[in-house]
Amino acid sequence: MMTIPAVMLENVVKRYPLTRALDGVNLTIERGKVVGLLGHNGSGKTTLLKIIAGLRTPTSGQVRVLGMAPGLETKKRVAFLPEVNTFYNWMTVDDLLKFVKSFHPDLDLEKTAELKAFMNLKGESKIGALSKGQQARLKLIVGLARQADLLLLDEPLAGIDPPSRAKILHALVGELRQEGQTVVISTHEVKEAEPIFDHVIFLRQGRVALEGEAEALRAETGHSMEELFGEVLE
Amino acid sequence: MQFEIDERQPIYRQIVETLIRQIARGFWPPGGKLPSIREVAAAARVNPNTVSRAFQELERTGLVATRRGEGTFVTTNTQVIKDYREKTARALWTDFLGKIRELGLTNEEIQRLLAELREDE
Numbered sequence: 320m321m322t323i324p325a326v327m328l329e330n331v332v333k334r335y336p337l338t339r340a341l342d343g344v345n346l347t348i349e350r351g352k353v354v355g356l357l358g359h360n361g362s363g364k365t366t367l368l369k370i371i372a373g374l375r376t377p378t379s380g381q382v383r384v385l386g387m388a389p390g391l392e393t394k395k396r397v398a399f400l401p402e403v404n405t406f407y408n409w410m411t412v413d414d415l416l417k418f419v420k421s422f423h424p425d426l427d428l429e430k431t432a433e434l435k436a437f438m439n440l441k442g443e444s445k446i447g448a449l450s451k452g453q454q455a456r457l458k459l460i461v462g463l464a465r466q467a468d469l470l471l472l473d474e475p476l477a478g479i480d481p482p483s484r485a486k487i488l489h490a491l492v493g494e495l496r497q498e499g500q501t502v503v504i505s506t507h508e509v510k511e512a513e514p515i516f517d518h519v520i521f522l523r524q525g526r527v528a529l530e531g532e533a534e535a536l537r538a539e540t541g542h543s544m545e546e547l548f549g550e551v552l553e
Numbered sequence: 554m555q556f557e558i559d560e561r562q563p564i565y566r567q568i569v570e571t572l573i574r575q576i577a578r579g580f581w582p583p584g585g586k587l588p589s590i591r592e593v594a595a596a597a598r599v600n601p602n603t604v605s606r607a608f609q610e611l612e613r614t615g616l617v618a619t620r621r622g623e624g625t626f627v628t629t630n631t632q633v634i635k636d637y638r639e640k641t642a643r644a645l646w647t648d649f650l651g652k653i654r655e656l657g658l659t660n661e662e663i664q665r666l667l668a669e670l671r672e673d674e
Binding site for chain 1: 562565603
């Protein structure tokens with residue numbers, strides 16, 4: 320039986336008035352994989368994630384998410400965590416979780432309790448008083464507690480202290496991940512993240528410079544993903 | 554349980570090799586239970602999908618078998634383990650002898666060196 324891929328892109332172009340953010344991207348992301356979307360700032364990672372999330376429309380090309388055109392139905396099944404913080408500073412952590420629950424009914428409140436403990440966050444803390452790293456953790460709680468089939472994380476490690484990164488990354492693909500969930504993580508911190516990727520996509524100037532199964536790329540090239548990042552993207 | 558991972562080589566192969574070595578040495582004894590996929594993934598800090606692939610590969614060697622709902626167990630057939638250990642040792646020797654012969658040493662010289670080294674131990 321053929322399963323429907325989580326994401327399919329065909330010749331996707333996204334133009335902004337002065338730039339071409341995506342310049343003909345072809346991609347297939349299989350269900351249940353952990354995918355690294357790797358590239359420097361400005362390579363098109365965020366635009367690509369927003370198009371998959373249904374928050375941007377491509378200028379041209381085809382997009383299929385869980386077998387459908389991005390829209391209301393896919394938005395229910397896709398969780399997108401932007402890099403930029405969009406929370407209200409006057410809310411407490413628990414206020415925010417209730418607020419999110421009001422428009423994402425799939426948010427699992429039992430799971431948020433478990434995640435707060437794991438991430439060392441208190442429900443009564445004011446968001447404005449949280450450090451950058453704590454806000455990054457809060458964002459992860461919101462994303463991980465949704466019963467989404469597809470989880471899109473834009474630079475989730477930004478602001479988190481290096482010793483915690485490996486632990487959080489590992490939990491992300493291990494005990495915190497739902498069975499069969501597809502996870503796409505954009506990052507330029509390749510060294511820490513690479514052991515968790517099934518598949519990697521190197522993006523350069525809006526195009527896919529190289530992609531493949533991480534293990535196959537290691538066998539073929541004898542290089543780590545971090546080394547390939549340097550070679551392919553410099 | 555410790556895993557040294559070199560990110561320049563396929564990770565699943567390194568996990569297979571580590572587990573085989575540990576089984577050959579008796580660290581995981583015949584009939585004993587291996588750690589779960591999740592436990593190995595946590596110890597090696599890698600994706601559970603990668604460990605799952607390593608376990609499939611390991612099963613193909615006949616050194617372990619997975620019992621549904623119970624876990625993965627080392628074979629009780631110690632002959633299979635012995636054969637594997639010998640096979641691995643033979644591969645190491647062949648590789649080593651090839652390199653030594655490239656130096657132009659005769660069989661007698663190799664024997665003499667080996668004897669000397671053993672005395673040093």
